[in-house]
Amino acid sequence: MAAKRRNGSAVAARTASHPSPAAPLQGLLAQPYGDAIKILPDVNVIKIGGQSIMDRGRAAVFPLIDEIVENAARHRILIGAGGGTRARHAYSVALDLDLPTGVLASIGCATSRQNARIMQMLLAKHGGVYLNPEDFEKLPLYFRVGCIPVMVGMPPYEYWEKPSEHGRIPQNRTDSGVYLTGEFLGARSVIFVKDEEGLYSGDPKKNARATFIPRISVQELLAQDLDDLVVERVVLENMLNAANVRQIQIINGLVRGNLTRALNGEPVGTIIYVA
């Protein structure tokens, strides 16, 4: 066989019966390319937490809406909606039914979509528009006319969400989707609005002695291998590979002024950056 290959006859026979049309393309993707462009570099992508903000209702959401509207006059803002307690309930039922990760991911989208639509209704009179993921390319139009687009936070992976090493909770949820939106757009900032100041050395909901961490590198955070995190682990892993968004900010949206300060570039909350 090897001898036959060396004199070329096997290759020739194969080529004659199955010509490969791709031959001229070999080496195509190996060449050096210029830098990637940034799609919408002045956009700020803001995630509104589901359990942390939306599930608290009017008392938490209305002041935040006011602050978003005030800032939308100065900054381009794209809002991504989280899931929250209803997503957890749906996950629980799906888990009980022995369903796989992909099914959980596909049903998790719906809760995030509900919250996006609710936010849109609250923001409508200030220019809030619901951005269907299929209409993602209309973003420039919405910004051009001064709208505040609101979209579902979940990435569209659904049944194609990969199984994780442990358990069946989808690894890519609304933090991940919102982060990747910012990374693709080459956004100015990605801000996660939650109900804690940011990152603590433990869960402040359960341990009052947990200390606050205002600034930490992704590498350091991953090395600590904490049992719990303030943002989805996959966001940290993606940051290490990212071309654009190398820093994220987590702020407490229950405190008036925090979002404004974050949008103005102030170090409020916790900043996680790639060292």
Add this chain to the structure above:
Amino acid sequence: MPSASVAKPHRTHLSSRLMRESLLDKKVISATSTQTELAILPDVNVIALGGQSILDRGKKALVPVLDQIVKARKQHKIIIGVGGGARVRHTFHICLDLGIPLGGLAMVAGAVDEQNTRLVSAVLAKHKGIALNKDHFLDLPLWLEAGMIPIMTGMPPYHYWEPPAGTQRTPTHGEDLGMFMVAEVLGARSMIFVKDEDGLYAEDPKKNPRAEFIPAIEVNRLLALGLADLPIERTVLETLVNARHARQIQIVNGLKPNTVLRAINGEPVGTVIYVGEENAPQRGLWGSRRTPRAMKRTPARARHNSHGR
């Protein structure tokens, strides 16, 4: 500094086992595993047709493979996935040259798969082939029960949300991963990748013509070998490590007669990649004791990534 603590507005919880828990807590996450994960469509076979390796070669390569699938459909339920091929590579080249970011590449690549889906569905229409849009994924049981052969685009719907991969500026989640995930989430009977090579070799057969053919290998061992050149997307292997259902895959050479039919019928005719020795081919679908016919080796083509293969 954290701002002064304020009384937090009340949260309306919906009672569930995940209520108030952090979904980022490792213990909470681990508690959601199960030994009895449901197989949604356990008798379906997923066949991924390579773009560059099969479709781009036209009638001579494609029609014999489709004939085998039509024949196999008499006994087995089958979903076909199609890759993109040369036009995907060309798309990536143009996009990279223009500075389009990763997610943009992932978004536009799918159109090539769509072309190929339409080509295959036209050829297979009289044999019950039907293009299945991902929006109609939930209609699968209907088509399969009606004896149809659904044909899907391989690319997973990651689109603009394709995860960044450092210096690699082409998507790491391509058609192979997309079809692997279909098999995994459905708990399919088999996952067969139809390529233009017999499977895996211990070394690059282009450099060493005596390179040893690997009929079966455990995926962690394969990843540890660090082969620069794989006939399948690396992401598939990395995902196979965590698979709950699709714990064996087979790569077969579709240019050789009857390999696809034999693989669907449970014969190991190419390379079987599996996770964990408990899923070695002897213990699975491809544990047939029939000795595969001595396989002629085909030379590997030069390539720079696995897209559209």
